[in-house]
Amino acid sequence: MTAVKGSGPEDALEQSNRSAAGADDGEECGRSPADGRANDYDAFAEAYAAENETSLANAYYERPAMLALAGDVSDRRVLDAGCGSGPLSALLRDRGAVVTGLDVSAGMLAIARRRLGDDVALQVADLKDPLPFDDGAFDLVTASLVLHYLEDWGPTLAEFRRVLTPGGRLIASVDHPIVAYTIFDPRPDYFATTSYTFEWTFGGRSVPMKFWRKPLHAMVDAFAATGLHIKSIDEPQPDPAAREIYPDGFVRLATRPTFMFFVVEAPLS
DSSP: OOOOOOSSGGGHHHHHHHHHHOSSOSTEESOOOOSSOTTOGGGSHHHHHHHHHHOHHIIIIIHHHHHHHHOOOTTOEEEEETOTTSHHHHHHHHTTOEEEEEESOHHHHHHHHHHHTTSSEEEEOOTTSOOSSOTTOEEEEEEESOGGGOSOOHHHHHHHHHHEEEEEEEEEEEEOHHHHHHSSSSOOOTTSOEEEEEEEEETTEEEEEEEEEOOHHHHHHHHHHTTOEEEEEEOOOOOTTHHHHSHHHHHHHHHSOOEEEEEEEOOOO
16 A cells, blocks of 8 residues: 655645655665554554545556556456555446455555445455465455565565466556655665665654565566566556646656556466
């Protein structure tokens, strides 16, 4: 889950860029969270969900891109891994998918339950752990802005492959590696996997976050190592409807890297 936050429409992309880069760079960069553990979505679930609902980078870029890449999902069994408050799950359900949502945050899932009712099965689980599903349980897995929370993608991708039916697809979005590398100086070692810390602000309250940056080749290698075949790597444009709502942010989002999207496929045998 990744959010954007700013004081107005013109600031929306700036927050998404900060979320992808942090305040400093280095092996363990930025301040160590002093006012709570990092990535504690239970502590700010309501504020995050409200912001995510209409933000430029989420509502007019990331989610439309995920849906476009998913294509026809009618009657498809879909695992929304890291579903958060459920906005993507709801869109997939409305397009005829049979959706299961999974997230580590019980607070976010409580909001998702209010949104989705009993139409979507929801379960608390950590993507670092084995998934609580049978082999081949899903035709499609969506991982919307979640992999950059993990230092090692390998075990999680292996589990995604296991729960996918042969020929099933994984669609994953992540913070663009160029953003994490270039936005602040001094720059880190691009070719190393490094963590970075930063703060998001919701309603005047700062919350500590921690992500992991990887070079593009390490991302590609992680998919290959688990036997998942890359079908496409995408850098889509934002929804044109955002041009009038976020005129300045739209131009920045349309001309600078923000997120990268992978479509990968489980082998047929």
